[in-house]
Amino acid sequence: MLKRDNFLASSRGIVIAGIAIGILAALLQKWGNPGNMGICVACFERDISGAIGMHRADVVQYLRPEIIGFGLGAFISALLFREFKPRGGSTPLARFILGMIAMIGALVFLGCPWRAILRLAGGDGNALFGVAGLAVGVGIGTLFFRSGYTLGRSEKQRIGAGIIIPIVLLGFLALRLVFPQVEGNPKSGILFYSVKGPGSQHAALLISLVIGAVVGILAQRSRFCTMGALRDLILFRHLHLFSGFVALLLGAFVVNLIVGQFHPGFVGQPVAHTQSFWNFSGMLVAGLAFALAGGCPGRQIFMSGEGDGDAGVFVLGMIAGAAVSHNFGLASSPAGIGPYGAYAVAFGLFGCLLIGFTHMDRIKS
């Protein structure tokens, strides 16, 4: 049926990809990444935002090689399988704002959908509220799609447009190599490094980069998407992507059990707070933004590696959103939400609804 047999996009393939990603994520924690944060696309982009000085929250500054690996892995995979297609022009400015809002919401919860799953797999009960919020946010997104919401068609672009994000990521890698971390020093050349806090906890460069690339390839081939998993379940009752979501949870859970990383409870969980309402509503806003933009933060990087400029704009929006989030006191900490976090959730929701209602295609044949 399919022109090229793509095993990883099959029912069994997506499960295998999910399990593999879950195992690798849990191992990244074992090898140095912060607790329940083997992979967190939002947190890692936030750390990159800090590493290049867009915000100065000194505990979350590190140029995470996993993100570089995700994009370049997807880029290589797309090239190998003839799926690299430069495209763009589907309301990029709205996508930038959605990326900012998604990051702001995620940082109220303290994690993206990927980390919400990993937090569950590590026994963090607070993540239940995050996942519930994510499902409600994505559910609201499906109502918009049912009502004719669209950001319009993308168009084929020149090759130069498709390689911008991969080149930016190569630039990040070059910076990371030219300005390596100096033990105990918060700065190396032009890059900022955390000497304490989550930003100081990381696996070795090569491990992070290689695992990132493997995940990028697996996800590009399997079309793995944590938001799409819930969206397709709610919108179409399709279990395909959701089976990958559950597989990631199980893969990480089993490794956590084996290596002693499973600690069930609500209080004292790593990089988490216990304000359930804000865990729920932060993720609701993020989930709605991801849904309106058509992909979870991971999927947006993988698509940008495939040449999708609109996804690339969303990724840049997330990095900018992280800067705003930390500069303006919107992001949470283990002590609870930031001083302006509640306003951020309200304005984020308003922004999503505004974009949703103003991009309706009311004329149908």
Place this chain on the structure above:
Amino acid sequence: MTVGYMEMKDTVDARGLSCPQPVLLTISKLKKTNSKEIEVIVDNDVSKENVCRAATSQGWMVDNVLEETDQYKIHIRKV
């Protein structure tokens, strides 16, 4: 008149649309059509896979997928 996306009779043009719109349009067409066969045009592999999967789940059959320059034409038939 076309705004955002275009639907011709028994053809769904989902080129340039991102998830979940190609599947949404396809399922909507499958439910509305009186025809026994429809054609869905997409421009990327992900949409092709999703549309094929959705058609099968709706009890239709994917007859064939024609690869053309920068697009696929998916022919779906009622079982």
